[in-house]
Amino acid sequence: MSEFLQQLLNGLSLGAIYALIALGYTMVYGVLRFINFAHSDVFMVGAFIGYYLGKLVPEHTVWGGLGVLAAAMIGCALLGMTIERLAYRPLRSAPTLNVLITAIGVSLLLEYTGQVFFGAAPRNFPEIFPKQNFNLGSVIVTSNQLIVIAVSIVLMIALQLIVYRTKIGTAMRAVSLNPKAAILMGVNNDVVISFTFGLGSALAAAGGILYALNYPSIDPLMGVMPGLKAFVAAILGGIGNIPGAALGGLILGTVETFVSGSQFSTYKDAIAFAILIIILLFRPAGLLGKFTVEKV
Amino acid sequence: MPPKPHLFLLGALLVAFGVQHYSDSFNPYYLDVLTGIGINIILAVSLNLVNGYTGQFSLGHAGFMSVGAYLSAAVTLYFAPRWFGENGGTALQEGGLFLMALIAGGLSAAFAGLLVGVPSLRLKGDYLALVTLGFGEIIRVTFQNVEALGGALGLNGIPPYTTIFWVLAFVAVTIFVVTCIVKSTYGRGFLATRDDEIASEAVGLNTTRYKIVAFVIGAFFAGIAGGLYGHFKLTITPTGFDFTKSIEIVVMVILGGMGNTLGVILAAILLTLLPEVLRPIAEYRMVLYSFLLIVLMLARPQGLFNFKLGKSKA
Numbered sequence: 184m185s186e187f188l189q190q191l192l193n194g195l196s197l198g199a200i201y202a203l204i205a206l207g208y209t210m211v212y213g214v215l216r217f218i219n220f221a222h223s224d225v226f227m228v229g230a231f232i233g234y235y236l237g238k239l240v241p242e243h244t245v246w247g248g249l250g251v252l253a254a255a256m257i258g259c260a261l262l263g264m265t266i267e268r269l270a271y272r273p274l275r276s277a278p279t280l281n282v283l284i285t286a287i288g289v290s291l292l293l294e295y296t297g298q299v300f301f302g303a304a305p306r307n308f309p310e311i312f313p314k315q316n317f318n319l320g321s322v323i324v325t326s327n328q329l330i331v332i333a334v335s336i337v338l339m340i341a342l343q344l345i346v347y348r349t350k351i352g353t354a355m356r357a358v359s360l361n362p363k364a365a366i367l368m369g370v371n372n373d374v375v376i377s378f379t380f381g382l383g384s385a386l387a388a389a390g391g392i393l394y395a396l397n398y399p400s401i402d403p404l405m406g407v408m409p410g411l412k413a414f415v416a417a418i419l420g421g422i423g424n425i426p427g428a429a430l431g432g433l434i435l436g437t438v439e440t441f442v443s444g445s446q447f448s449t450y451k452d453a454i455a456f457a458i459l460i461i462i463l464l465f466r467p468a469g470l471l472g473k474f475t476v477e478k479v
Numbered sequence: 480m481p482p483k484p485h486l487f488l489l490g491a492l493l494v495a496f497g498v499q500h501y502s503d504s505f506n507p508y509y510l511d512v513l514t515g516i517g518i519n520i521i522l523a524v525s526l527n528l529v530n531g532y533t534g535q536f537s538l539g540h541a542g543f544m545s546v547g548a549y550l551s552a553a554v555t556l557y558f559a560p561r562w563f564g565e566n567g568g569t570a571l572q573e574g575g576l577f578l579m580a581l582i583a584g585g586l587s588a589a590f591a592g593l594l595v596g597v598p599s600l601r602l603k604g605d606y607l608a609l610v611t612l613g614f615g616e617i618i619r620v621t622f623q624n625v626e627a628l629g630g631a632l633g634l635n636g637i638p639p640y641t642t643i644f645w646v647l648a649f650v651a652v653t654i655f656v657v658t659c660i661v662k663s664t665y666g667r668g669f670l671a672t673r674d675d676e677i678a679s680e681a682v683g684l685n686t687t688r689y690k691i692v693a694f695v696i697g698a699f700f701a702g703i704a705g706g707l708y709g710h711f712k713l714t715i716t717p718t719g720f721d722f723t724k725s726i727e728i729v730v731m732v733i734l735g736g737m738g739n740t741l742g743v744i745l746a747a748i749l750l751t752l753l754p755e756v757l758r759p760i761a762e763y764r765m766v767l768y769s770f771l772l773i774v775l776m777l778a779r780p781q782g783l784f785n786f787k788l789g790k791s792k793a
Binding site for chain 2: 216270280281283285288289414459
C-alpha cells in the first residue's frame with residue numbers, strides 16, 4: 184500500500200510536468216490547428232536558461248529558485264513569440280502540412296543550435312531550490328515534488344484566470360472557436376496568436392525547470408520524449424481543451440510511473456503511445472473534448 | 480515519366496548491372512553516398528504513394544523500415560552460416576539468399592502496415608500522423624525488448640550483401656511499381672481519395688480499401704529499403720529508426736512536392752547530398768540543414784520541385 188502511495192505521488196509530480204507542457208500544445212492547437220513540434224525544444228531551452236541562471240544565484244534558496252523560474256519563463260515567452268513571428272506567421276494561409284514541416288524545421292534548428300552552443304554532453308542541473316525529504320509514515324515526499332506540484336497548481340490557476348477572466352483570454356477563446364468571425368468582431372488575431380505562443384512557451388519553460396529539478400541531467404535533446412508524451416497527454420484530455428490537458432498529463436504521468444515500477448519497465452516509453460492509439464481509436468475527441476461531426 | 484515504363488525498368492536494370500560491373504573503378508566514398516541516395520529514394524517514393532498520391536499523412540515509415548531491416552537481417556544471419564559455411568557462398572547463391580531476405584523483410588513490413596493501417600486509417604490528418612508516429616515508436620520499443628534480435632544493442636555482424644546493383648535495381652522497381660499503380664485505372668482511386676474523399680465515396684469507391692492498399696504497398700518498399708540499409712551498414716539498432724528518421728523521409732516528400740514522383744526523387748537526392756556537402760563545416764551542418772529547411776518551406780511552400788502552376792492545391 185505504501186509503495187502504491189509512493190508511486191502515485193511520483194506519478195502525480197511527473198504528470199504535473201507533462202500537464203504544463205501539454206497546456207502549450209493544446210493552446211497553440213486551439214488557435215492555429217497545428218502541432219507545434221518546436222514546443223518540446225522551447226522546454227529544453229527553458230531548462231538551459233535555468234541552468235545558466237541557476238549558477239548565478241545562491242543555491243538552495245526559495246527566492247533564487249523562483250527568480251530563475253520567472254526569468255526562464257520570460258525568456259522562453261520571448262523565444263516562442265519570435266519563433267511564431269518569423270517562422271509560422273508567413274505561413275498563416277498555407278496548408279497545415281507545410282506549417283507542420285516548418286515546425287519540425289524549427290525544432291531541429293533549436294536542437295542542433297543547442298548542441299553547438301551547449302555541447303551534446305549532458306550537464307548537471309544546479310539545485311536551485313532548498314532540498315529536504317519529509318517522511319509521512321512510509322511515504323517519502325521530497326521538497327522537489329512539493330515544488331513541482333505547487334508551482335504547477337499556481338500556474339494552472341493563473342492560466343485559467345487569464346483565459347476566462349481577461350480580455351485577451353476571451354479573444355483567445357474567440358479565435359479558437361472561429362478565427363474569421365473573431366476578425367470580424369475586431370479581434371487582432373496576430374496579437375492573440377503571439378500572446379498564445381508566449382503563454383504556452385512560458386509554461387514550457389516552467390515545465391523544463393521543474394523537470395530538470397527532478398531529473399537533473401540536461402542535454403539539448405532532453406525535450407524530445409517529454410514533448411511527445413505531453414502531446415499525447417494533450418490529445419488524451421481532448422486537444423484544445425485546457426482542463427483536459429491537465430487531466431491528460433496527470434493520467435499519463437501516473438500510468439507511466441506505475442509501468443516503470445512494474446516488471447514491464449522497459450516498455451515505459453511505449454505505454455504513452457499505446458494510450459494515444461487506444462484513445463484515438465475509441466474516443467478521438469479525447470476524454471473532455473467535444474466530438475464534432477464533419478459537414479459536407 | 481517515360482512513356483514506356485517497362486522499357487524504363489529494363490533500361491534501369493541494365494544501368495544497374497553496368498554500374499555494378501565497373502563499381503571497382505569508382506571512389507568507394509561516392510558509391511556509399513550513391514547507396515544512401517538510392518535507399519532514401521526508395522523510402523521517399525514509397526512514402527509518396529501514401530502521403531502524396533493518397534493524401535494520408537503517415538509519420539511511421541521508419542517503423543516499417545525497421546521491421547524490414549530486422550527481419551531480412553535475421554533471415555541472412557540465420558541461413559548464411561548454415562548454407563554457405565565459413566567461406567561464404569558464390570555471388571549467385573548470396574544474391575539469391577539476399578533477394579529472399581529482402582522480400583521476406585518487405586512482406587513482414589507490409590504485414591505490419593496492414594496491422595497498423597486497418598485500425599488507424601479511419602482517422603484523418605494530424606491524428607493519423609500521430610497514430611502512425613505512435614505505432615512507429617511502439618515498433619521501436621518492441622525491438623529494443625526482443626533479446627533474440629539484440630535488444631537495445633541491436634543486431635551486429637550482418638553480412639555485407641548490399642551492392643550498388645541491388646540498390647539501383649530496387650530503386651527502379653519501386654519507381655516502376657508506384658508509377659504503374661498511379662497511372663492505372665485502379666490507381667485513379669488513390670488520387671480520387673486524396674482529392675475529395677466524400678465525393679469518391681459518393682461515386683462508390685471504397686476509400687478505406689484504397690488507403691489500406693497504399694499503406695501496405697508503401698510499407699512493403701520501406702521494408703525492402705530497411706533490408707538494403709541493414710546489409711549496407713552491417714549493424715542496426717532500434718534507435719536508428721526513431722521518428723526523426725520518419726520525419727526525414729516526410730521532408731523529402733514534401734520538399735519534392737506531394738504526389739510528384741520526379742520531384743520526390745530529386746528531393747531525396749538533394750537532402751542526402753546536403754549533409755555530405757556540408758561536412759566540412761562539421762558541427763554547424765545540421766544547424767544549416769534545419770535552417771535551410773525552414774527557409775525552403777517559407778519560400779516554396781508548394782515543394783521545391785513542383786513546377787506545375789495552377790494545378791497544385793496549395
